[in-house]
Amino acid sequence: MSENGGFASRSGIADIEETPKFAPKFSAEGLIPAIVADTGSGKVLMFAWMNAEALEATFATGEAHFFSRSRRRLWKKGESSGEVLKVERVLTDCDQDVILLRVTPQGRGAACHTGRRSCFYREVRRENGAWRLETVGAERLFDPTDVYDENDEPA
């Protein structure tokens, strides 16, 4: 095992940017940001965090796994809601400190725990110096009160 959680170690910038070596940069907490986009529409659906175990589990199963910072554990997206994300492609960025998952949503197609297709259903506006949110594309594909136990954190 290398010092980078079983992945290649990170050497110079040129090596990281132009290499076929996968040397992801994890934070001090062992996490890397993960963006989830819809393969079909290209739209960004959600954002979460992965650790090395979540990355391994995602490749092992073909379904998106993350690390829940609030629950401090591996989390399979859809484990309670059924809204599993089938992973088509996994990409990383130039400096290998972000993961991008291209997915096909299963279940009802609601990646957001609020029952919406995408977590990004509100636009930020600034008018006369005041900030506000405007709801856009916010149709719910399920009612979260039907899906999650009240003691259960959404997944």
Next chain:
Amino acid sequence: MSENGGFASRSGIADIEETPKFAPKFSAEGLIPAIVADTGSGKVLMFAWMNAEALEATFATGEAHFFSRSRRRLWKKGESSGEVLKVERVLTDCDQDVILLRVTPQGRGAACHTGRRSCFYREVRRENGAWRLETVGAERLFDPTDVYDENDEPA
């Protein structure tokens, strides 16, 4: 000024998810993750971090600003390369701890400092237990050695 950098303070979950109040969640370092996607193609172009000042500057100018963690300062994307990102829409997610910028790239259309359209030009593969990166869609729209001084960190 509220305790949340001039933005609304964060109260209960229901309030954060279904409110028109913009109450972004900044990390202990005052940062929020920012995903950048192309308005035209929908594709994810890059990922960076914003602080309250970068968010303000983005709205004031209509051009994407971030916080450079390595240089510890506000950073206008394209300030040295000319690859400015015109911001069409700013969105936030259900729990308001991520920003999504929908942009139209200016200049040569290369959001990545390596000269590529997107920072996500490599796919992560796992074969026989080994990890490797495969380059995809990696055409360069500029040569970074022509654009950045050797003493200048890419922007």
